[in-house]
Amino acid sequence: PPCTPGLAPSSADLELLRGPTRKIAILVEPSPFTHVSGYANRFQTLLEGLETAGDKVLVVTPDHSKERPTRFAGARVMNIKGFRFPLYPAITLSLGFSPRVFHALRQFDPDVIHVSSPGFIVLGALLYARLLRKP
Numbered sequence: 001p002p003c004t005p006g007l008a009p010s011s012a013d014l015e016l017l018r019g020p021t022r023k024i025a026i027l028v029e030p031s032p033f034t035h036v037s038g039y040a041n042r043f044q045t046l047l048e049g050l051e052t053a054g055d056k057v058l059v060v061t062p063d064h065s066k067e068r069p070t071r072f073a074g075a076r077v078m079n080i081k082g083f084r085f086p087l088y089p090a091i092t093l094s095l096g097f098s099p100r101v102f103h104a105l106r107q108f109d110p111d112v113i114h115v116s117s118p119g120f121i122v123l124g125a126l127l128y129a130r131l132l133r134k135p
Contacts, residue, residue, distance in 0.1 A: 021054040025110035025134075027125040029082070029117045030091035031063035033072060043116070047073040058108045060101055062094035062121070078104055085119065093117075096124020102131070110134060 032043035050057050050073075057075035062082025069077050080101060082094035105113070105128050113134045115125035129135065 019053065021056065022112065023056045023058075023108060023110045024050065025058045025060065025105055025108060025113045025128075027060045027096055027113070027115045027117070027121050027128075029062055029093050029119050029121045031061045031065075031068065031079075033061070033069050033077065034063055034065040034067050035091055044072065047075050051075070056108075058104065058110065060096070060104070060121075062092040064092055091119075093119040094121050094124070096121040097127070098124075102128060105132060 028043065032040040047057060047059070059072070059075050059077045060080060061077065063079045064082065068079050070079070071077060078101070080094055080096065080098060082092040085091050085093050101124065110132075111134070113125055113129045113132070115122050117125075
């Protein structure tokens with residue numbers, strides 16, 4: 001089973017592998033992949049844990065940098081258009097409204113839609129959750 005390289009799987013790793021796998025869509029801003037912060041570290045660790053558990057993850061995030069990934073820790077990363085926040089131009093935010101995002105979410109058919117944001121992408125996540133009848 002997946003675990004930290006060089007270490008035997010912990011009881012927590014084994015417990016994660018016994019549970020049912022889930023399909024999780026996560027809408028997050030700012031991008032946890034190119035915006036450096038403690039939040040980004042926590043989010044990346046979350047994705048690694050979900051991969052260890054065998055869950056399938058789709059991440060939707062606004063990111064215009066050249067270094068933006070299309071995959072991270074087994075998760076597909078969908079980069080969407082956004083705008084620089086005038087009060088803090090180092091971050092990119094988004095309303096998240098896009099037919100492209102809606103179609104990707106509908107095709108992925110997640111068990112749950114999770115949103116993590118200090119900004120506006122929450123609005124898109126709420127709309128998609130209602131339209132797709134997902135918690």
